[in-house]
Amino acid sequence: MKIKCIAVDDEPLALELVSKFIEQTSFLSLEAKFDNAIQALGYLNQHEVDLVFLDIQMPDLSGMELARIMDGKKSEKKPRIIFTTAYNQFAIEGYKVDAMDYLLKPFSYEEFLKASTKAYQYFENLSQQGSIKNGTNSKQEDYIFLKVEYQLVKILLHDITHVEAYKDYVKVHLKDKPNPILSLTSLKNMEEILPKEKFMRVHRSFIINLDHIDSVSRNVVNIGNHQISVSENYKDSFLEFMNKWLT
Secondary structure: OOEEEEEEOOOHHHHHHHHHHHHOOOOEEEEEEEOOHHHHHHHHHHOOOOEEEEOOOOOOOOHHHHHHHHHHOOOOOOOEEEEEEOOHHHHHHHHHOOOOEEEEOOOOHHHHHHHHHHHHHHHHHHHHHHHHHOOOOOHHHOEEEEEEOOEEEEEEHHHEEEEEEEOOEEEEEEOOOOOOEEEOOOHHHHHHHOOOOOEEEEEOOEEEEHHHOOEEEOOEEEEOOEEEEOOHHHHHHHHHHHHHHHO
16 A cells, blocks of 8 residues: 655755655655645645655745645545644644644654655555455455554454544543543544444544444433433434434
8 A cells, every 4th residue: 555645845855755664665755745735735736645745834825824725625545744844842833733744854754754754554454444444355364463552453343332522632432341441532533434334433532333332312322331422413423323223
């Protein structure tokens, strides 16, 4: 699998370095490079890109502003972002626009490869979930990998009862496990990689496994000892599921 990338940086040396790193990484494909975010935005509007290596401080349109524009687009194929910047004060803002990672200049190829491998794992999981939806995935592939501390942990999908947002992390609650797994990712990421026929977001802070619902009372879903509210924004889709369940 090749990940389609673009690099955006107004500093020529930094742009060339990132481009070189991309080209020497076997699972990355450099589709284009830009020295300003406005040109990059025009390209993104016309071409399908998986991953953007994006500097933050640029004239006219900053990398953070470009990221906000990309994050606001209603598309299932929005490119993911790895920020490359000399300023560490933007880390929190990076999480707000759902950045995949944050490389602080000057960074080594080892650091670049670590962030890129994280992206590769994400797109591989996404591809596997697409195979599940198309009925081509085997039982052995019915899983995802999550970053837990300094390792990737394999999680079987049928063991997940629900996923809960927790600051910059998610808590993944598992069947027959007293304590949830804490992973550094967002609920939005989890919503993208979990198969929609099995998992549903019912609240800004919760995704549930529909197979693990024990009972429903008013706008509350009961899964084991957990009571999870269905918020107003997600009520219609949940009611549609319930109507199918009852017929």
